[in-house]
Amino acid sequence: MDFLTYNVSRKLPVDVLFLDFAKAFDKVPHRRLLQKLESYGIEGNVLNWIKAFLSNRSHRVILGNTSSTWVKVTSCVPQGSVLGPTLFIIFINDLPEHINSENLCKMYADDTKILSVVKTTEDKARLQSDIDSVVTWTRTWLMELNIKKCKVMHFSKYNVSPHICLMNEYDANGSVTRTVIESSTSEKDLGVQISNDLKYERQAQIAAAKANKVLGTLKNTFISRDTKIWKKLYTTYIRPHLEFAVTAWCLHLEKDINVIERVQHRVTKVPHEIKRFDYETRCIKLGLTSLLNRRLRGDLIQKYKFENSIDSISWHIDPPNIPPSYGLRKRFHREMDNNCLVRYNSFNNRVAHPWNALPNVVVSATSVDRFKAKFDQL
DSSP: OHHHHHHHHTTOOEEEEEEEBTTHHHHOBHHHHHHHHHHTTOOHHHHHHHHHHHSSOEEOOEETTEEOOOEEOOBOOOTTSSHHHHHHHHHHTTGGGGSOTTSEEEEETTEEEEEEEOOSHHHHHHHHHHHHHHHHHHHHTTOOBOTTTOEEEEEOSSOOOOOOOEEEEEOTTOOEEEEEOEEOSEEEETTEEEETTOOOHHHHHHHHHHHHHHHHHHHHHOOOOOHHHHHHHIIIIIHHHHHTTTTTSOOOSHHHHHHHHHHHHHHHTSSGGGTTSOHHHHHHHHTOOOHHHHHHHHHHHHHHHHHTTSSOOOOSSOOOEEOOOTTOOOEEOOOOOOSOHHHHTSHHHHHHHHHHHSOHHHHTOSSHHHHHHHHHTO
16 A cells, blocks of 8 residues: 555556466466475475475365265365465465566455556556566466456546456466456455545445444344443454454544444443443443554554564555654654555654654653553553
8 A cells, every 4th residue: 555655646647467376276386386385495304394284185075975086186285284275375476476566466365465656658558568477477387367356447536547457367278369358446355445535435344244244243142231241342353353463454534433333332332331321431441542542552562662663564655754862762643645645644654743742751662562552541
């Protein structure tokens, strides 16, 4: 999102290509995987152990009382295993090397995206070249793209004609057809709904709907309306749906904030002994804070982790900092950018003022737990 919002805020159109590998984990060929492992310096007993892990596997299909013959498995990394996803990541690790350096390739397991500024004809040609390179890579390494599920999203502040992306599609005989990659206005990316207008209204609605569904199920399942029980049920089963990856899609429009907050409103009315109180009092009696305040707390905890190298992230643009005077800690300021509301409210911008306002005793905490404890005492 950093690359995307930075360029859109500067009035540059950006295309994001979502790639979908057909049967990703099942397609990984064992011989080529072992070849890559060896090229990365994995050899000896470790390589032999991985080879044994992959080898001598067979499978068959059972339908009712009928079963197929056993077939030897020569490709796939076992799904559900700890090692399987790691082997897949190693196998596709060299894919970004085939992408132009001006563009950005982001991968998480089998979720792969290419981000490209497409202002000029050269930009568009470069993106098309990357698409062709990816297809060539998949054929070299016996992988396959599901073109029907590959999508391209066009991000722009202006209503311009979107760039048409093409992809080579091969049939069983090796014949090739140039296929237009379907444009999309909304895609789920690592569990978060992304829209090409850079708004999170749909994500808020989806999160609230999931949480409300769980709430309904729990109300029908548990007869008890005890306060302690419902606090535990809420924090364990309901609230995680409202806060999944929320640092990445933190809401800034009041109507979207209210969509999420209303779920907690409903939950606090379930325990009979506190339902007569107003929302703020119900939260106090349940030991809860508003979800808005929890998101701020979560942002500051994440900022603490970044500043203390507990977590790391490769920013497209490093957070702007204020040169420290003698005896002062490192502080940050917001980007003066009103051209893109999402950029203006992105993580580094929205956390700058609250972080700078924290007392030194909180910022200088020696662990995450100490930071949380000192922050909660404010």
